[in-house]
Amino acid sequence: MSKTILIVDDSKAMRLIVRRTLRQAGFGEFEVQEAANGVEALEAIGKAPPTLVISDWNMPEMSGIELLRELNARKIGVRFGFVTTEGTPDMRAMANEAGALFLIAKPFTPEQFDSALRPLLS
Numbered sequence: 001m002s003k004t005i006l007i008v009d010d011s012k013a014m015r016l017i018v019r020r021t022l023r024q025a026g027f028g029e030f031e032v033q034e035a036a037n038g039v040e041a042l043e044a045i046g047k048a049p050p051t052l053v054i055s056d057w058n059m060p061e062m063s064g065i066e067l068l069r070e071l072n073a074r075k076i077g078v079r080f081g082f083v084t085t086e087g088t089p090d091m092r093a094m095a096n097e098a099g100a101l102f103l104i105a106k107p108f109t110p111e112q113f114d115s116a117l118r119p120l121l122s
Contacts, residue, residue: 004031004048008041008055008064009083014106018054018083025113027121038062042070049078052120057084057091068098079120083108 005027007018015034022032033050035041039061041053055064062070068080080100084091087105095103102116 003029004033004050004052006033006035006041006044006050006053008035008038008053008059008067010036010056010059012036014056021108021110021113022117024110025117026110027113027117030121038064038067038070041067045071045076045078049076052079052081052117054081054083057082057086065094065098068095068100072099081116081120 005022007015009015009018019032022028022030030051033044035044037059038055041055042062044050045053055067057064064082064084071078071080081102081104082095082100083104083106085106087103092103101120104112104116
């Protein structure tokens with residue numbers, strides 16, 4: 001299995017920040033791919049499932065939670081978590097219920113990435 005992380009966010013700037021934070025947190029050995037929304041991500045995951053998907057919650061076309069639910073419906077098992085501006089208890093519950101492994105609220109630090117991702121990726 002290739003060591004890839006797919007970053008799904010409609011903001012190109014945020015994708016770059018997540019990419020940089022992954023490097024700072026010590027995940028530089030992973031190939032990083034990007035998708036601008038859930039529809040693009042679903043297509044990419046269908047072709048080659050990544051090691052991990054890091055998704056924003058609110059996006060046009062298909063939101064992060066819709067993407068996760070669609071992956072579940074298609075029985076595509078991929079490690080999945082959120083990096084999002086909102087981390088309300090309701091959202092966390094919804095994310096957990098759908099099978100998300102983490103929800104990191106923006107703004108975030110390399111340390112938060114390390115503690116959330118290290119157990120999943122080592």
